Amino acid sequence: MMNKNQSLLWDHPRFRSWIAVARACQLMQTVLTRELTELDIKPPHLDILINLYRFEGISQQELARKLLVGRSNMSMALPQMEKRGLIERRGDTKDKRVLRLYLTREGRSVTEKAMAIQTALIERTLSSEPLDQCMAMAESMERLIVTLQSEIREDSREPA
Amino acid sequence: MMNKNQSLLWDHPRFRSWIAVARACQLMQTVLTRELTELDIKPPHLDILINLYRFEGISQQELARKLLVGRSNMSMALPQMEKRGLIERRGDTKDKRVLRLYLTREGRSVTEKAMAIQTALIERTLSSEPLDQCMAMAESMERLIVTLQSEIREDSREPA
DNA sequence: CCAATAATGTTCAATGCTGAACAATAAAGT
DNA sequence: ACTTTATTGTTCAGCATTGAACATTATTGG
Numbered sequence: 001m002m003n004k005n006q007s008l009l010w011d012h013p014r015f016r017s018w019i020a021v022a023r024a025c026q027l028m029q030t031v032l033t034r035e036l037t038e039l040d041i042k043p044p045h046l047d048i049l050i051n052l053y054r055f056e057g058i059s060q061q062e063l064a065r066k067l068l069v070g071r072s073n074m075s076m077a078l079p080q081m082e083k084r085g086l087i088e089r090r091g092d093t094k095d096k097r098v099l100r101l102y103l104t105r106e107g108r109s110v111t112e113k114a115m116a117i118q119t120a121l122i123e124r125t126l127s128s129e130p131l132d133q134c135m136a137m138a139e140s141m142e143r144l145i146v147t148l149q150s151e152i153r154e155d156s157r158e159p160a
Numbered sequence: 161m162m163n164k165n166q167s168l169l170w171d172h173p174r175f176r177s178w179i180a181v182a183r184a185c186q187l188m189q190t191v192l193t194r195e196l197t198e199l200d201i202k203p204p205h206l207d208i209l210i211n212l213y214r215f216e217g218i219s220q221q222e223l224a225r226k227l228l229v230g231r232s233n234m235s236m237a238l239p240q241m242e243k244r245g246l247i248e249r250r251g252d253t254k255d256k257r258v259l260r261l262y263l264t265r266e267g268r269s270v271t272e273k274a275m276a277i278q279t280a281l282i283e284r285t286l287s288s289e290p291l292d293q294c295m296a297m298a299e300s301m302e303r304l305i306v307t308l309q310s311e312i313r314e315d316s317r318e319p320a
Numbered sequence: 321c322c323a324a325t326a327a328t329g330t331t332c333a334a335t336g337c338t339g340a341a342c343a344a345t346a347a348a349g350t
Numbered sequence: 351a352c353t354t355t356a357t358t359g360t361t362c363a364g365c366a367t368t369g370a371a372c373a374t375t376a377t378t379g380g
Contacts, residue, residue, distance in 0.1 A: 014286045015279050017298035018188070024301045025185040026228055027308035028178070044366070061328060068186055070368055075330050077366080097328040097375050119175050125307050126174045129300045137297050138177035140289045141184045147285050148187035204336075221358060230338055235360050237336085257345050257358040 028125070035117050039110055045081060046118070049111040052087060052103050059098040060089075086110060188285070195277050199270055205241060206278065209271040212247060212263050219258045220249075246270060 032043055041049070051066050052058065058066075060074045067073075078101070081087045086107035092098040103111065126134060192203055201209070211226050212218065218226075220234045227233075238261070241247045246267035252258040263271060286294060 012279055012283065013291060013298070014289075014294050015282050017294045017301070018282045018286065020298045020301035020305065021181060022185055022188075023228075024304045024308070025182055027305060027312070028182070030228065031308055031311055042366090059328080068183075068190065069366095071329065072331080072369075073367055095328085095376070099329070119172055122175050122178045123172065125304055125311075126178065128303060128307075129174075131173060133296060133300060134174050134177045136293060137300065138173070138180045140293060140297065141177070141180035143288060144184045144285055145180065145187060147288075148184070148191055151191055151285075152187070202336090219358080231359065232339075232361080233337055255346070255358085259359070 028121075031125075032118060032121060035121060036114060039114055039117070041110065041114060044077065045086075046111075046114050048077065048081065049086065049103070049107060050115060052101055053108065053111045053115075056102055057100045059092070059100055061098070063101060081107075188281075191285075192278060192281060195281060196274060199274050199277070201270065201274060204237065205246075206271075206274050208237065208241065209246065209263070209267060210275060212261055213268065213271045213275075216262055217260045219252070219260055221258070223261060241267075 029043060032046075036042060036046060047067055048063065051063055055062075055066075060078065061071060064071045064074045078087065078089060082089055085104055088102045088104055089099045090102065092100050189203060192206075196202060196206060207227055208223065211223055215222075215226075220238065221231060224231045224234045238247065238249060242249055245264055248262045248264055249259045250262065252260050
């Protein structure tokens with residue numbers, strides 16, 4: 001009876017797989033947080049920096065969308081980073097509402113060091129997995145991302 | 161020059177794979193949060209419930225370790241859940257320091273409903289991935305978890 | 321041109337998580 | 351037995367994140 005319910009849920013291989021994925025993510029985050037302390041930044045700031053590194057001149061709104069966080073989040077975090085001299089916010093010349101974001105020289109340097117740390121961590125911990133296995137996993141995850149994003153959009157369209 | 165740095169980091173297949181994994185986790189969390197609103201619980205509470213479902217009579221400390229969160233976290237969250245009638249905390253008879261945790265009838269019912277929602281979500285979004293691919297991913301992730309956990313333990317042993 | 325609607329960023333209260341300091345209890349060392 | 355050390359749970363201040371309400375600026379429709 002109660003055993004049936006339990007086994008019904010826990011014997012699903014996909015369920016167990018996903019639990020492992022989530023746990024691995026959590027642990028990776030923990031270790032990354034520790035390794036970033038020497039640069040005095042935390043993973044959320046690193047995510048911002050990496051996106052500015054790749055997409056210079058992006059707006060706060062676009063950045064928030066890429067990071068899957070709220071706009072208010074950016075409004076709180078970015079002024080801090082600006083005070084620390086990592087980034088710069090300049091108003092768009094055409095649209096006076098938007099602020100465009102740029103890395104300073106210092107910010108670029110910190111970003112490169114932090115990305116090196118993160119890459120090294122990933123390489124180190126994933127080195128025992130064969131490359132083609134990693135690629136296959138990436139493809140699965142990218143399909144998953146597309147599925148989930150479309151689901152999120154549907155939900156926000158139909159608030160019924 | 162700057163291009164070299166950029167390509168050095170972004171051409172690492174394992175790096176890109178991991179970024180996809182992290183993003184998928186974030187999205188899954190977002191969707192799960194939405195689908196759990198009908199039960200009026202959030203993912204952190206569900207994690208607690210699932211662990212109590214499987215390990216009745218666990219202590220707060222053990223639970224915190226399983227969830228990879230601080231003890232203080234449990235001290236804040238569990239009294240809330242107790243007030244909502246989902247769980248019960250009873251002092252251990254032998255060791256007066258520890259509080260042992262149990263699901264109430266209501267808590268068990270909510271847990272089963274929530275697990276059904278989560279399982280359905282995972283089955284739905286992962287259904288397009290072949291089962292053996294899921295299993296292979298789970299094995300990779302479990303190896304990764306072991307690696308990361310040992311790394312965390314080393315760090316906390318050598319605070320030098 | 322002017323009103324209505326939309327988009328961008330900010331502020332604020334509420335929530336969750338953390339790490340450090342603390343109180344009570346247990347275990348170990350003497 | 352008694353002092354010291356370790357463990358368990360609590361409290362608290364600090365920080366990140368969210369969603370709602372808001373001000374400013376663009377865009378659209380008349």
